[in-house]
Amino acid sequence: MTTTETPDILRRILDYSARADPYPLYAELRETPVALQEDGSYVISAYRELTGILHDPHLSSDVRHLSRPMAAAEARTTPSFINLDPPEHDRLRRLAMRHFGPPHTPGLVTGMEPDLTATVSGLIDDFAGKQQIDIVDDFAYPFPVTVICHLLGVPREDEPQFHVWVNAIIDSLDYDPRTDPKEKLDNGVQATTDLREYLGGLLEQRHGRPGDDLLTRLANDDGPDGRMTDDEIVSTANLLLIAGHETTVNLIANGMLTLLRHPRVLQRLRDEPDLIVPLVEELLRYEPPVHIIPWRAAYSDITVADTVIPKGSQIMLMLASGSRDPDRFHDPDRFDPDRQDNQHLGFGSGIHLCFGGPLARLETQIALTELVRRLDRPRLVADPPPYRPSPILRGPIHLHIEQSQ
Amino acid sequence: MTSADTLKGFKRDGRVVIVGASLAGLRAAEALRDEGFTGSLTMIGDELGEPYDRPPLSKQVLTGWVPAGGTTLPRRRDINAEWLLGVPADGLDLATNHVHLADGREVPFDRVLISTGVRARPWFVETEAALDGVFVVRTREHADGLQRALASGPSRVLVIGAGFTGSEIASICRERDIPVTVAELAPAPLVGALGAVIGDVAADMQRAHGVDLRCGVKVTQLEGDAQGRFHRAHFDDGSTIDADVAVVALGGIRNTEWLRDSGLAAGPWGIACDTGCRALDLNGLITDDIFVAGDVARCPNPIYEYRLISLEHWVNAVEQAQVAAHNMVSAQADRWPHLSIPTFWSIQFGVNIKSVGVPTFADEVVVTQGSVPDRRFVAAYGYQGRVTAAVSFNNAKWLDHYRQLIETAAPFPPPCPTPDEPVDAKPVPVDFPGPRLLAQGATVVVTGHDPGERRVTAAWQHR
Numbered sequence: 001m002t003t004t005e006t007p008d009i010l011r012r013i014l015d016y017s018a019r020a021d022p023y024p025l026y027a028e029l030r031e032t033p034v035a036l037q038e039d040g041s042y043v044i045s046a047y048r049e050l051t052g053i054l055h056d057p058h059l060s061s062d063v064r065h066l067s068r069p070m071a072a073a074e075a076r077t078t079p080s081f082i083n084l085d086p087p088e089h090d091r092l093r094r095l096a097m098r099h100f101g102p103p104h105t106p107g108l109v110t111g112m113e114p115d116l117t118a119t120v121s122g123l124i125d126d127f128a129g130k131q132q133i134d135i136v137d138d139f140a141y142p143f144p145v146t147v148i149c150h151l152l153g154v155p156r157e158d159e160p161q162f163h164v165w166v167n168a169i170i171d172s173l174d175y176d177p178r179t180d181p182k183e184k185l186d187n188g189v190q191a192t193t194d195l196r197e198y199l200g201g202l203l204e205q206r207h208g209r210p211g212d213d214l215l216t217r218l219a220n221d222d223g224p225d226g227r228m229t230d231d232e233i234v235s236t237a238n239l240l241l242i243a244g245h246e247t248t249v250n251l252i253a254n255g256m257l258t259l260l261r262h263p264r265v266l267q268r269l270r271d272e273p274d275l276i277v278p279l280v281e282e283l284l285r286y287e288p289p290v291h292i293i294p295w296r297a298a299y300s301d302i303t304v305a306d307t308v309i310p311k312g313s314q315i316m317l318m319l320a321s322g323s324r325d326p327d328r329f330h331d332p333d334r335f336d337p338d339r340q341d342n343q344h345l346g347f348g349s350g351i352h353l354c355f356g357g358p359l360a361r362l363e364t365q366i367a368l369t370e371l372v373r374r375l376d377r378p379r380l381v382a383d384p385p386p387y388r389p390s391p392i393l394r395g396p397i398h399l400h401i402e403q404s405q
Numbered sequence: 406m407t408s409a410d411t412l413k414g415f416k417r418d419g420r421v422v423i424v425g426a427s428l429a430g431l432r433a434a435e436a437l438r439d440e441g442f443t444g445s446l447t448m449i450g451d452e453l454g455e456p457y458d459r460p461p462l463s464k465q466v467l468t469g470w471v472p473a474g475g476t477t478l479p480r481r482r483d484i485n486a487e488w489l490l491g492v493p494a495d496g497l498d499l500a501t502n503h504v505h506l507a508d509g510r511e512v513p514f515d516r517v518l519i520s521t522g523v524r525a526r527p528w529f530v531e532t533e534a535a536l537d538g539v540f541v542v543r544t545r546e547h548a549d550g551l552q553r554a555l556a557s558g559p560s561r562v563l564v565i566g567a568g569f570t571g572s573e574i575a576s577i578c579r580e581r582d583i584p585v586t587v588a589e590l591a592p593a594p595l596v597g598a599l600g601a602v603i604g605d606v607a608a609d610m611q612r613a614h615g616v617d618l619r620c621g622v623k624v625t626q627l628e629g630d631a632q633g634r635f636h637r638a639h640f641d642d643g644s645t646i647d648a649d650v651a652v653v654a655l656g657g658i659r660n661t662e663w664l665r666d667s668g669l670a671a672g673p674w675g676i677a678c679d680t681g682c683r684a685l686d687l688n689g690l691i692t693d694d695i696f697v698a699g700d701v702a703r704c705p706n707p708i709y710e711y712r713l714i715s716l717e718h719w720v721n722a723v724e725q726a727q728v729a730a731h732n733m734v735s736a737q738a739d740r741w742p743h744l745s746i747p748t749f750w751s752i753q754f755g756v757n758i759k760s761v762g763v764p765t766f767a768d769e770v771v772v773t774q775g776s777v778p779d780r781r782f783v784a785a786y787g788y789q790g791r792v793t794a795a796v797s798f799n800n801a802k803w804l805d806h807y808r809q810l811i812e813t814a815a816p817f818p819p820p821c822p823t824p825d826e827p828v829d830a831k832p833v834p835v836d837f838p839g840p841r842l843l844a845q846g847a848t849v850v851v852t853g854h855d856p857g858e859r860r861v862t863a864a865w866q867h868r
């Protein structure tokens with residue numbers, strides 16, 4: 001029997017005090033790979049069980065299949081494909097992918113390389129003369145945000161406004177009615193409405209106009225699957241904007257932090273720039289930006305490791321824990337960019353495998369390579385740095401470093 | 406000397422010979438070096454040139470995207486081998502441990518790996534097979550010739566045999582806007598490998614793309630003109646068809662003839678071996694120095710009742726090569742079994758077809774997810790009430806789940822609804838046309854006895 005009640009560990013993981021180092025708690029959690037919670041939900045934390053359920057067609061991403069309705073703000077809007085099941089998920093993802101990746105738009109991501117490098121260089125140029133740099137505010141945040149705004153066709157000047165909305169939405173993602181003030185949820189709901197309204201306004205201007213950005217392409221192009229409705233485009237843009245906001249920021253910040261904690265690897269990266277490719281993969285395993293998929297639903301009874309999860313149950317997937325499972329990865333708590341067979345869960349797995357993965361990889365590869373190349377003997381000011389509140393999208397809120405002048 | 410010393414000595418300066426220098430042979434050679442084998446390594450191959458990859462030959466090469474010469478297999482590491490290319494091996498002497506080459510040379514070995522694969526089954530009338538415009542597709546020379554014939558704008562192409570290779574070639578013809586007729590003895594394409602239900606889907610797909618598909622017919626004669634160019638084919642129903650190109654896609658013949666007098670259990674279905682890739686002799690005894698990998702191997706698998714299974718699958722060749730190489734340089738207790746669940750893929754008519762398990766090892770099939778009319782679905786195969794295989798059309802990401810069902814002998818049909826459930830999810834008989842046809846077009850042949858044991862649970866491999 002793999003199921004026991006372990007509400008305690010989960011509560012400790014979600015508590016802010018665990019943010020800097022949740023990994024020992026994950027290890028404790030993995031002792032019960034499928035753990036039933038007091039409220040009837042299930043937490044899955046071991047690698048094999050996670051990959052099993054991520055490929056299980058009985059697992060639903062559509063929260064409308066939960067027997068107990070969920071609170072989060074996302075539940076109240078038209079779902080984007082991340083919160084849908086096949087066939088709708090497949091159709092919308094395919095429609096979006098037509099404009100984002102192969103086979104119809106190959107080379108979009110790799111073609112962005114010169115622009116990405118230029119953006120990164122510009123940001124690092126601005127470090128000149130600064131004694132202290134905040135890797136988050138001065139670099140890891142503005143970089144991917146600039147990129148996703150450009151890609152979608154969202155005016156960069158509006159960024160401060162939707163930064164506020166995105167923060168409120170992210171904040172409400174891990175809303176817990178038992179501990180959180182209702183205000184947190186209300187803010188999230190309001191921000192979702194405002195952001196959708198804003199994107200809807202942008203979209204309206206794009207109909208019937210030529211243009212190369214994603215919003216314009218989605219608004220005007222008819223593929224074999226037909227066209228997305230305006231509502232669907234707004235949901236898709238909303239998803240890409242939010243996903244493009246917080247995840248890559250955390251990946252870059254976690255990456256720099258990890259390198260500063262492993263000076264020998266940092267030096268190696270300086271000497272062998274090609275190391276960056278496996279290094280980013282190892283980072284996605286070791287310090288991933290997305291730690292938890294908080295709500296999936298059992299569409300019918302699902303059997304995981306001899307435990308039957310009843311239909312309608314909420315299922316929480318502890319991805320970051322799976323990527324540190326010693327039953328799957330040799331010496332999992334060691335950061336080892338030479339690791340072989342590194343099939344981490346950093347981008348999830350199965351049909352919802354991260355849509356933006358190729359872009360996030362490239363952004364992070366360029367960002368870390370350039371930081372390491374151009375910073376002169378960088379030092380951490382505080383270790384651990386202060387973290388964002390979210391246990392789901394986990395990363396430092398600031399990462400202050402000093403460099404020699 | 407202890408056996409540990411012997412093994413050490415062999416690893417340091419033993420002699421390994423690999424016969425068949427293609428995918429399995431090259432990957433095994435690399436794995437041997439990875440495992441620390443520093444002795445002499447000889448690669449014997451009857452083809453000239455570096456080992457290359459075959460799946461693109463019926464896909465990217467025929468569209469003209471990739472030149473036939475551009476499919477060289479990537480080298481993962483230096484193997485420091487002696488290459489004896491362009492000459493076939495024509496005998497194996499187990500008494501003296503020598504490989505005989507057709508040019509009379511003899512190559513001594515301590516251990517040998519046999520990976521001679523299969524060759525294309527030629528058209529059964531030699532003079533007709535020799536006509537200009539008649540092709541098979543197994544080597545890069547074949548693919549190069551066919552791609553040039555397609556590029557010259559033939560009025561029509563006739564594909565004989567609608568297995569995977571034949572169907573892929575038909576798909577490319579349509580992609581290149583070349584009229585194509587496909588002749589298949591079975592009632593539908595892919596039937597030999599995937600059964601009648603999927604065969605019907607494949608038939609619809611071909612017709613929807615403008616293929617002139619003729620099933621249940623036999624091509625009896627390929628007729629040439631005065632210049633010796635193929636121009637017409639005759640069918641057993643008396644009809645004829647005019648075309649400039651005929652592609653004979655009737656499956657493969659295993660390259661085992663050269664082993665006829667070796668005393669190994671080698672024959673038309675391949676070379677029998679144990680799960681450690683060690684060849685069996687005619688009496689079923691394990692020969693400890695003779696290893697087999699790839700298309701030519703017949704390997705038992707507990708999930709399929711330990712029947713000996715021959716697979717013409719790329720992944721299988723790579724995995725067996727790794728296991729064989731490891732076992733060649735390991736002590737008995739450290740050896741690995743090759744127990745993986747087969748996977749296969751194909752791309753045709755814009756659809757990505759992928760399978761796990763052995764679909765021919767089934768009595769029933771059911772569509773479990775998606776929609777057949779939309780050509781995006783998963784079908785599960787069952788044998789006596791347990792799941793034994795699955796096939797996906799444009800839905801490959803789910804197959805890991807079915808792999809798990811196969812590994813755990815999960816009940817068939819798989820229960821409970823999924824969000825993307827097809828309207829009619831009833832199991833139906835799998836309907837294979839029988840062993841006669843199986844040998845012609847199938848990529849998988851299951852042979853062996855039928856013990857009563859049904860339930861198997863795969864052991865998790867730790868490497």
Ligand SMILES: Cc1cc2nc3c(=O)[nH]c(=O)nc-3n(C[C@H](O)[C@H](O)[C@H](O)COP(=O)(O)OP(=O)(O)OC[C@H]3O[C@@H](n4cnc5c(N)ncnc54)[C@H](O)[C@@H]3O)c2cc1C
Pocket residue numbers: 424425426427428429430449450451452458459460461462463492493494495520521522523524542543544570660663698699700701716717718719720722748749750751752
């Ligand atoms: C056109 C085509 C498309 C394919 N598409 C797919 C696909 O989409 N997916 C998939 O999973 N698989 C596919 N396959 C199958 C895959 O290519 C094979 O499984 C794989 O090549 C097997 O490798 P192998 O090394 O065992 O045998 P082979 O590749 O057949 O190599 C055997 C080698 O041994 C040589 N040889 C034979 N006899 C002798 C001798 N006596 N002496 C010396 N050398 C000898 C042969 O000439 C050859 O070079 C395809 C195959 C073909 C031909």
